[in-house]
Amino acid sequence: MQSKPQLTIKEITQILSAARAEADKNQWAVAIALVDDGGHLLGLLRLDNCAPISAYIATEKARAAALGRRETKQYEDMINGGRTAFLSAPLAGTLEGGVPVIVDGHVVGAVGVSGVKPGEDAQTAKAGTLSIA
Template sequence: MKKQLLILLFTFLPFWTFSQTKPYLSLADAERITEAAEAKAKAEGWNVVIAILDDGGHLISLKRMDGVQVGSVDVAQAKAKSAVFFKRSTKVFEDAMKGEGGSRIATLPHAVGVEGGLPIFKDGVIVGSIGVSGVTSAQDGIIAQAGIDAY
């Protein structure tokens, strides 16, 4: 009887554990965010790179608009990685770096002190991030926020 109970438990345990899922950022979500950010950039006449990462900091979507410098590809991804790893806007780090002792921010791994990276939350859980690069940091932030607003 004890052996049968254990077999039953181990048979159904995997189904029970997989039925509980946390929120996540789907490809469709990433595309919707990217499209909204791109629409804002086009409306303003700004060409940028838009990177969307999952909650582990892995790339889901990358869009490089025509004419953007190649360096913005890495910068957009770095901003997004900073936002997802620290669960906050990169503007927080930018502002902190302007204050007394702010240079310590530069020593934090993956902390980017330039506006344009925002975390993406769903039901209070971080599911990913957006990073934008290509124009001024304030303009990158405006574009990133337009993407978040569409989510």
């Protein structure tokens, strides 16, 4: 039987806090979602002045990154590169800003961020994932 690491409340809090610190440092009104490796929501922050839809989008970006085990920017690049058939894939968060959380080579979850420019969303998400590296 195989075993793998799992996120605990300690890491969940650490990841969300680090992502929030990055958003606060840059004065970005974003939503930050953290999911487990199955795409199930573990935590969600919607910062002041962030549009309500960003909470939905951040969660879907996190789910897509966790289930696909890759950054969602790869999906966006694939679609923008002409592979439009991928739009029919059963993933709603195929925009940049979803980043997997990897521990000892295992995807244990993902962070999704929405509310600012795509690269800024990704920067915020990565700040969260790097906090436990």
